Amino acid sequence: MTYDPDNIFARILRGEIPCHKVYEDETTLAFMDVMPQVDGHTLVIPKAPSRNLLDADPAVLGPLMANVQKIARAARQAFGAEGVLVKQFNEPAAGQTVFHLHIHVLPRKTGEDIRPHAGKMADHGLLAQHAGMIRAALES
Numbered sequence: 004m005t006y007d008p009d010n011i012f013a014r015i016l017r018g019e020i021p022c023h024k025v026y027e028d029e030t031t032l033a034f035m036d037v038m039p040q041v042d043g044h045t046l047v048i049p050k051a052p053s054r055n056l057l058d059a060d061p062a063v064l065g066p067l068m069a070n071v072q073k074i075a076r077a078a079r080q081a082f083g084a085e086g087v088l089v090k091q092f093n094e095p096a097a098g099q100t101v102f103h104l105h106i107h108v109l110p111r112k113t114g115e116d117i118r119p120h121a122g123k124m125a126d127h128g129l130l131a132q133h134a135g136m137i138r139a140a141l142e143s
């Protein structure tokens with residue numbers, strides 16, 4: 004298992020590919036998933052390179068999960084959700100498709116359908132609007 008420095012999230016971190024940014028600090032970047040399973044589906048990634056949870060430096064995980072909590076609370080507020088699904092995949096056998104550690108944050112409402120994983124590309128105007136809603140909740 005090796006880390007490919009040209010994976011798509013590494014390229015987002017280097018600013019080579021755009022994203023709909025929700026939050027950034029010295030350790031972490033959060034942005035909208037372009038194929039959201041629900042409105043508000045956000046990805047939280049460490050800036051430090053690792054393929055997934057299995058090879059990550061444990062020192063990275065504390066700040067990362069503190070930021071996952073921050074984004075989960077803001078996404079719940081922004082989307083009026085009752086709950087939040089947090090999930091993370093390791094290696095293709097477990098469903099991982101992008102090989103830079105990332106945590107999925109999905110605001111959830113009872114009975115609301117969940118769309119397929121890495122399914123349909125969302126409208127960029129809508130993603131920008133959703134990112135703005137979560138940013139506003141983070142600032143409130």
Ligand code: AMP
Nearest residue numbers: 011035036037038092098099100101121
């Ligand atoms: P996984 O590796 O299975 O945990 O999922 C990778 C996730 O990244 C999927 O939910 C994709 O929709 C999402 N994704 C892929 N490319 C991009 C991108 N350029 N910007 C934002 N999200 C992406």
